[in-house]
Amino acid sequence: MASKKITILGGGNLGAAIAEGLLKSGFAKPNQLTVTRRNLDRLQHLKEKGVTITSDNVAAIRASEIIIVALKPYNVKEVLEGLKNSFDPAKHIIISVVTGVSIQNLYTIVGNVPLFRAMPNTAIAIQESVTCLCSQHSTNEQVNYVNELFNQLGITISIDEKLMDAATVLGACGIAYALRFIRAATQGGIEIGFDAKTANLIAAQTVKGAAELLLKGNRHPEEEIDKVTTPKGCTIVGLNEMEHRGFSSSLIRGISASYNKIIS
Numbered sequence: 001m002a003s004k005k006i007t008i009l010g011g012g013n014l015g016a017a018i019a020e021g022l023l024k025s026g027f028a029k030p031n032q033l034t035v036t037r038r039n040l041d042r043l044q045h046l047k048e049k050g051v052t053i054t055s056d057n058v059a060a061i062r063a064s065e066i067i068i069v070a071l072k073p074y075n076v077k078e079v080l081e082g083l084k085n086s087f088d089p090a091k092h093i094i095i096s097v098v099t100g101v102s103i104q105n106l107y108t109i110v111g112n113v114p115l116f117r118a119m120p121n122t123a124i125a126i127q128e129s130v131t132c133l134c135s136q137h138s139t140n141e142q143v144n145y146v147n148e149l150f151n152q153l154g155i156t157i158s159i160d161e162k163l164m165d166a167a168t169v170l171g172a173c174g175i176a177y178a179l180r181f182i183r184a185a186t187q188g189g190i191e192i193g194f195d196a197k198t199a200n201l202i203a204a205q206t207v208k209g210a211a212e213l214l215l216k217g218n219r220h221p222e223e224e225i226d227k228v229t230t231p232k233g234c235t236i237v238g239l240n241e242m243e244h245r246g247f248s249s250s251l252i253r254g255i256s257a258s259y260n261k262i263i264s
C-alpha cells in the first residue's frame with residue numbers, strides 16, 4: 001500500500017507540514033503527492049520539490065487513493081459537501097486531521113468511505129509528532145497503512161474516538177504547555193545569570209533530555225526525579241517550593257480547563 005497516491009486537501013500549516021514530512025521520510029515520492037489550496041503562492045516550496053499543487057480538489061481526489069483532509073473546522077462541511085460525489089468507497093481512504101469533527105459527522109457528509117481521524121501536533125513539521133488515531137469500518141490493511149504513514153511523522157497511538165478531545169488537549173495543546181514551561185525556565189535562567197539565548201538552549205535541551213529519559217529509558221518520571229533530589233539539596237528545595245506554589249496543580253487545572261472548553 002505504501003506506493004499509493006496521496007492528496008492533502010488544505011495545504012495550510014498542518015497540511016504542508018505533513019507533505020514535507022512524507023517527502024523527507026521517503027514515504028511518498030513527490031510525484032505521489034498532491035496538495036490543494038486556493039492561494040497556490042503559499043505552496044511554491046512544495047512545487048519546487050516536484051509535488052503537484054492545485055486548487056482543483058476534484059481532480060486531486062480522482063488522481064489519489066489517500067485523501068488527507070487538513071481544512072479548518074469551520075469550512076470542512078461546506079468544502080466536503082461540494083466534493084462528496086468525487087469519493088469512491090472502493091478506492092479512497094479519508095484521513096481527517098480536523099479538530100472536533102467526528103467520524104459520524106464526516107460520514108453524513110461524504111458517505112460510506114473508509115474514514116480515519118488523526119490528531120497530530122505541530123512537531124509533525126520535524127517528524128516528532130505524537131499522532132492519536134481512530135477509525136470506523138476500516139480493514140487491518142488500511143489501519144496498518146495509516147499507522148505507517150503517521151509513523152513517518154513521529155509516533156502513533158490508536159485510541160477510542162471518545163478520547164479524541166482529550167488527545168487534542170494533551171498532545172496538540174500540550175505543545176504550548178511545554179513551550180511555556182521552557183519559556184518560564186528561560187526567564188528563571190536569566191534571573192540567575194545567563195543571557196536569554198543560552199538560558200533558552202539549556203532549558204530546551206534539558207526538557208528534551210528529560211523526555212528522552214522516559215521515552216528511550218522507559219522510566220517513570222518520579223524514578224528519575226529521585227535520582228537528582230539529594231537530601232537537603234537544592235533540587236528538592238526548588239521542586240517543593242514550586243509545588244507549594246501550585247506547579248502540578250496549575251498544570252492539571254489548565255489541562256482540565258482546556259478540555260472543558262473543547263467539549264463545551
Ligand SMILES: NC(=O)c1ccc[n+]([C@@H]2O[C@H](COP(=O)([O-])OP(=O)(O)OC[C@H]3O[C@@H](n4cnc5c(N)ncnc54)[C@H](OP(=O)(O)O)[C@@H]3O)[C@@H](O)[C@H]2O)c1
Nearest residue numbers: 010011012013014036037038039070071072073098099122
Ligand atoms: N496546527 C495544529 O497544531 C493542529 C493540530 C492538529 C489538528 N489541527 C487541525 O488541522 C486543520 C488545519 O489546521 P492549520 O493550522 O493547518 O490551518 P490552516 O493553516 O488555516 O490550513 C487550512 C488550509 O485550508 C485551505 N483551504 C480553505 N478552503 C479550501 C478549499 N476549498 N480547498 C482547498 N483548500 C482550502 C486554506 O488555504 P486557502 O485559503 O489558500 O485555500 C488553508 O491553507 C484544522 O482543522 C485544525 O483544527 C491543527
